[in-house]
Amino acid sequence: MSSRGKKILLGILGALALILAAELIGRLGLAGKAWPAPSDAIFSVLGNKLNSALLFRSLGATLVSAGTGLLIGSVAGVAVGFLGFLFPVLRPGLDQTASILNTIPLVALAPLLITLVGPQGMSVLTAALGAGFAMFVATASGLLAVSPAHSDFFTVSGASRLQHIIRLSLPSAVPSLLGGLTLAGSGAVLGAVLGEWFGAPSGLGVLMISSMQNFQVKLLFVVALTAALVSLLAFYTMVAIQKLVGRRFA
Amino acid sequence: MSASGISLDRVEKTFSLEKRKTFTALKDVTLDVAQGEFLALLGPSGCGKSTILRMVAGLEEPTAGKLAVNGRGPRELVNEHRLGVAFQDHALLPWLTVFQNVSLPYQLAKRPVDKARIDDLLELVGLARFRDAFPRQLSGGMRQRASIARSLVLKPEVLLLDEPFGALDAVTRRRMNLELARIWSEERTTTVLVTHDVEEAVFLAQRVVVLAANPGRIRHEEVLSFDTARTEGLERTDEFHHVVDRLTRMLDAS
Numbered sequence: 001m002s003s004r005g006k007k008i009l010l011g012i013l014g015a016l017a018l019i020l021a022a023e024l025i026g027r028l029g030l031a032g033k034a035w036p037a038p039s040d041a042i043f044s045v046l047g048n049k050l051n052s053a054l055l056f057r058s059l060g061a062t063l064v065s066a067g068t069g070l071l072i073g074s075v076a077g078v079a080v081g082f083l084g085f086l087f088p089v090l091r092p093g094l095d096q097t098a099s100i101l102n103t104i105p106l107v108a109l110a111p112l113l114i115t116l117v118g119p120q121g122m123s124v125l126t127a128a129l130g131a132g133f134a135m136f137v138a139t140a141s142g143l144l145a146v147s148p149a150h151s152d153f154f155t156v157s158g159a160s161r162l163q164h165i166i167r168l169s170l171p172s173a174v175p176s177l178l179g180g181l182t183l184a185g186s187g188a189v190l191g192a193v194l195g196e197w198f199g200a201p202s203g204l205g206v207l208m209i210s211s212m213q214n215f216q217v218k219l220l221f222v223v224a225l226t227a228a229l230v231s232l233l234a235f236y237t238m239v240a241i242q243k244l245v246g247r248r249f250a
Numbered sequence: 251m252s253a254s255g256i257s258l259d260r261v262e263k264t265f266s267l268e269k270r271k272t273f274t275a276l277k278d279v280t281l282d283v284a285q286g287e288f289l290a291l292l293g294p295s296g297c298g299k300s301t302i303l304r305m306v307a308g309l310e311e312p313t314a315g316k317l318a319v320n321g322r323g324p325r326e327l328v329n330e331h332r333l334g335v336a337f338q339d340h341a342l343l344p345w346l347t348v349f350q351n352v353s354l355p356y357q358l359a360k361r362p363v364d365k366a367r368i369d370d371l372l373e374l375v376g377l378a379r380f381r382d383a384f385p386r387q388l389s390g391g392m393r394q395r396a397s398i399a400r401s402l403v404l405k406p407e408v409l410l411l412d413e414p415f416g417a418l419d420a421v422t423r424r425r426m427n428l429e430l431a432r433i434w435s436e437e438r439t440t441t442v443l444v445t446h447d448v449e450e451a452v453f454l455a456q457r458v459v460v461l462a463a464n465p466g467r468i469r470h471e472e473v474l475s476f477d478t479a480r481t482e483g484l485e486r487t488d489e490f491h492h493v494v495d496r497l498t499r500m501l502d503a504s
């Protein structure tokens with residue numbers, strides 16, 4: 001078997017083992033009422049029309065926020081990264097601002113952000129922040145990932161600075177940008193869910209809070225699972241895009 | 251110092267390494283390549299052959315001495331898009347096809363792409379069937395040949411070739427040598443060829459310069475004036491073998 005095949009098989013086996021363990025713990029009641037058996041939770045939530053409608057509506061809202069945030073964040077992250085590339089004097093400042101924004105816990109930043117965009121805007125903003133940081137880092141490092149040999153060729157061919165940027169720096173950044181996109185996709189989903197905790201009208205994050213407050217353990221479990229799956233899906237979609245496009249640029 | 255061709259006048263190149271250490275790669279190199287001349291550089295690995303080419307191409311500055319191309323700084327030639335370079339590492343862009351790679355010099359020079367010329371060159375280096383292939387789909391030797399085609403495409407005034415045939419098999423290498431000899435006899439491009447292959451140097455060049463290492467310096471110059479033209483028969487003459495033997499011994503000793 002190829003090493004890739006082995007990896008996939010191991011991954012599936014690992015996931016199955018985890019699910020099985022979760023199921024056993026739930027069935028045997030090892031962790032008390034707070035840990036439902038996954039199969040039981042899924043069936044009872046999806047079997048309940050009200051609950052499943054609520055789940056899908058929330059999922060829709062989260063996807064819209066995550067998608068919008070991904071778009072805004074990517075454009076902003078790439079733009080800021082490009083700015084730092086064009087004007088190296090800006091670089092240290094931009095790097096520092098970005099890493100501060102990224103390392104301060106969201107809870108600490110939230111009051112400031114809420115005053116900026118209001119509670120409804122929070123999920124898009126946090127999604128954009130999550131995606132934006134990934135794309136900023138990817139752009140900043142990608143644009144500098146030009147191979148010295150290629151750069152030498154452009155220099156001895158009398159290329160202008162603009163040609164250097166457009167025909168060399170940008171294509172050289174593509175693998176890094178695609179790598180950034182894989183992080184940005186799942187980052188936007190997680191950012192959207194977290195942002196919804198701060199007063200969004202609907203979404204998976206809202207549902208998490210409300211089910212937590214109402215002791216709807218099964219619903220809470222399924223919402224968390226859905227959020228995780230969506231984020232995984234976002235990640236693997238981007239990985240697929242990366243494989244498709246990136247081969248040419250590697 | 252002549253106004254045309256390449257001239258190095260007591261050129262020295264010292265690289266600064268970490269911790270204020272320095273390394274003198276070339277010392278006191280004086281060398282003139284006349285306009286239209288074909289010069290080959292031979293020498294042990296690390297003696298500074300690539301460094302000489304990089305300085306002529308304007309990629310490195312001499313730390314001492316004077317270097318001029320056509321009586322001016324090398325950047326002038328570069329800015330006029332009249333320099334062709336085939337690097338030791340082929341330096342093809344992985345996201346462009348062979349054809350697109352070879353047409354890139356036209357685009358960088360903001361000139362209309364001469365498709366017929368590119369196809370002719372690809373034919374000449376034996377890559378016609380691979381014009382739409384990407385570099386990663388080619389063998390090392392095929393990439394080198396694409397890189398040579400790219401260096402020739404604008405009919406440069408000065409051509410710098412850094413071990414361009416290193417990854418080729420003997421048969422293809424001989425064919426490429428013949429093609430290069432033909433191109434040179436037609437265009438009379440001022441050419442500096444770096445090679446480890448003594449026969450190749452003697453076959454192609456009008457003059458061979460042998461370098462010694464540590465520090466890199468000129469050890470010997472050999473002007474070649476064979477009666478025979480640079481075609482099939484030359485390698486079978488006694489005269490050719492004598493020169494090759496002598497230069498090979500000199501390389502062994504350095």
Ligand SMILES: Nc1ncnc2c1ncn2[C@@H]1O[C@H](COP(=O)(O)OP(=O)(O)OP(=O)(O)O)[C@@H](O)[C@H]1O
Nearest residue numbers: 265266273275294295296297298299300301302338
């Ligand atoms: N940028 C650099 N910094 C420090 N040292 C360098 C640099 N470039 C080259 N050198 C050194 O200069 C010397 C000459 O290098 P160069 O690449 O010109 O050798 P070469 O004759 O082309 O060798 P080869 O036949 O292996 O290609 C080497 O010892 C190398 O380590």
Ligand SMILES: [Mg+2]
Nearest residue numbers: 299300338412
């Ligand atoms: Mg070299």
